[in-house]
Amino acid sequence: MPDPQTYGLSPDWVPGPDGIPYRRAARVIVADEEDRVLLVRGHDSGEVTRSWWFTVGGGVDAGEDGRAGAVRELAEETGLVVGPEELLGPVLTRSALFDFARVTCRQDEDFFFVRVTATEVSHAGWTELEREVLDEVRWWHVAELEEAVGAGVVVYPAGLPAIVARLLRGWDGTAEHLDESSV
Template sequence: MTSAEPSTSSSLGPDWVLGDDGRRHRRAARVIVLDEAGRALLVRGHDADQPDRSWWFTVGGGIEPGESEAAAAVREAREEAGLELTEDDLEGPVMTRAGIFHFFAETCHQDEVFFVARVSDHEPSDAGWTAQERDVLDEMRWMSVAELREQRVEVFPTALPDVVEALGAGWDGVVRHLGTEHDDEVG
């Protein structure tokens, strides 16, 4: 295969579909999970084709065909963090963004909608991770706003520390639109 021919398979998973622009695309629902101390639950993953590059991100993933954004957020919280929520437990959507991800092997586009869930005493579990997720997800951790700001690896969205800080006092009902955000280009 030449570099001009886009691959029909991807290490990202089947929910990433090849778009007319040659980039893989998907819609995703994400959850900013906050505990009573105002810490956010984040997942650290890495690029399958460049394992030494990793980043922190919120719980969430692709929206399945026929699934609502809120239903996807609830499902992803259960699968990725072992968190049992209902749609009534979600606030929002509180934020949207279009993320452009420059993985080593390809560049992808993800349209994201973010909800907030407030929990107490939750120990995250990776029991629901698929084999594919186990290959690229490394850990989960509760982080304070200060810890988010001090991270040496990338955090997505980049505005997350400010968003978590603002949401700590409660959601004001305003949906924040972050626009398009590019990660650091790789390769």
């Protein structure tokens, strides 16, 4: 299999044992003081009509732990700066198999949760690929998000509105695992 960068994937993607591009990722479920959750809408560079909403985050760098990656990704993608000790979790883990840029990819993710007081976001830290495929950043009330999902809007991970609602009531210290590796 060619190097994943051949397909326009970032350098944190490496060929997995099965030849499928693989990476570890850290994601952040960000809530504000109004109980809104911050999501990013992106589209597939290989199929521009396909788009979805998802949490802030991305690949974990070599030698970096998930918590440090989550803090770094949050700052790069939104300009919101938090300390590693402010993150709760991981509150969720996910294994996913998905298509992006006409390539099947495999990703293992750790999700963290944080509440922030600042709500103004910046795109200044976006990479060239992010500027190409990320379309919008928006704060959502859980009810709005549930309604959007009910109307067919694609949101990842699956069940995110219920996950957010649960976290807003207080984290119980457990980390549910979602296996979306056969989707």
